[in-house]
Amino acid sequence: MYSNPKMICSSLCSWPIFNSLESKFVSQIHMVFVYGTLGNEALIVTKDKMVYGLGKNVNGCLGIGNKNATLKPQKVEALCGKDIKTFACGIGPHVLALTKEGEHRLRKVYSWGFNNRGQLAQCVNKKNSLQVISIPTLVQLRTPEGSASMKRIMNIACGSNHSVAITEDGEVYICGDNRFNQLGNIQNRYFNSSDNEYLFKPQLGNDNLDRKKIVHVSCGGTFTMAITKSREVYGWGNNSFGKLGIRENYETIYTPQRVNLEQGLVVVKVVCGIEHTLALTDEKKIYAWGRNNDGQLGIGHTEFTSQPIMLYYQIRPETEIKWVDIAALNCSNISVAVSEEGRVYVWGNCHGEKIVTPTVTPFSNMHDAIARYGPSVMHEPLILYVNGGSDILECLKTAFNDSSTSDLKIEVEGQVIYVHKAILKIRSLHFKTMFQHNWKENNQSTIKPVQFSYVVYKAFLKYLYTDVIDLPIEKTSELLDLAEEYCESNLKQYCIHMIKQGITVSNVAHFYAIAVKCNLQELEKFCVKFAINHKSAMTDDDFVELIQKMMKTFIMKVGKVGDFKK
Incomplete structure (x- = not known):
């Protein structure tokens, strides 16, 4: 809603x-989408509208026509030239692709992968359902009366x-x-079994919404x-934990x-x-509700709530943060948001840690934040190339x-880094001070x-160019020293965040x-709290080492105030 496609930029190395x-091959990529249990499957769309599958290929979810894994990109022939707008996936995994406008202004949906519960909308009934469909197949939307319906699909989920699709007319097919x-609660006549468990062909779902038009x-x-x-929010399905x-x-x-x-x-x-919901308002506020066992609601504790609660987070006294975008994944307890200042925040399950309040990251976009702290899958496709050229950040x-554009070389330990004054x-x-005076090395x-x-x-x-710290955790302390030496306060805070x-x-x-x-002092307290919370997991050697360093610190501090005589 508030994001600018031209500003969606990230690095594949994440x-x-x-x-x-x-x-x-990388230079020709337009869009990628990473999914699967461990982020071990990906779809790639190139600038010439070719589509490739890469990775494990569980249940034929790469769409390459078989269930064999591939270490090299293989063409998804059924989608090549189709001009893909976006992808979506479930845990089977099952995958949907939505094309951009084409002939007759139609956008079409293709589906493939696991189909054990009719999630691909490809089979007439449960009895003759194909468990796996390894080739992307066009989804045929039908009205409740059963006639074929050519619909302009606006989005998929x-x-x-x-699986869900919404049309230009605000209809919901599910x-x-x-x-x-x-x-x-699709009407019983649409099911092919008495238990109403699975629906194998998409049906109109607006009947239960009093024909209200759906936009998202x-x-x-x-x-x-x-x-x-009218910008009201409706929900249905599993309501455990008030989600x-x-x-x-x-x-x-x-x-x-x-x-x-x-x-x-x-x-x-x-x-x-997976079990919580976030909503973003036009006043740039976030409301959260549902399960909260990992702090995914961002409200400072881990108790669930069925009543939407507004996130109140201050970046400085009496200055409430304003939000412009949000993200979550249907397989995870992580939450992500972008502030009006362009900072990306995360909370919830961040690589096993429970983060109960929004915490700023060193990243400038949600994809990099999710890659670092999330379950290694994407919340939406990542656009690398837009409208024939890269933006200023890229x-x-x-x-x-x-080296072809550099006007300055920095040599460290005999290795050269090419930069721009x-x-x-x-x-x-640090560099501004160095260059603005009549510095003898200016030329x-x-x-x-x-x-x-x-x-x-x-x-x-690299941080100065990208606003991203690309460094192993064990080297962060040296970067922290550099930040202190060069008076780089933002970099210092990023280092502390990385260490945490x-x-x-x-x-x-x-x-x-x-x-x-x-x-x-903030980091010192964090380390002590971490050790207390993880005491049972620490080995005797780890615990003894920490206690020895804490005792040394105590002795030093007491000595400084003159109360320690011996």
């Missing part, structure tokens, strides 16, 4: 599945095992698993949320019901985790260490700093010592 791709009525839809694991044209935002009960909701949001709120986007990333002056107070083409290692100095320079995210029972003593050395 996603391990692309590490083996040749640079020539997948739950764990159900199919798949209905054991929790996530299909909205999102799916959790076993529930569905929708925004109407539908309906207070009356926590039982399955058989027909769409309005979420208990305040009257007058204008909701522009809703996203679903150009800056490309310019780093580019103007960018260094704009981004770093020299090479400088040789000696205080820091090549790996750390290169990471610092990377602390383990085996390195907590090391980082505690660093916190004491650099007088980082």
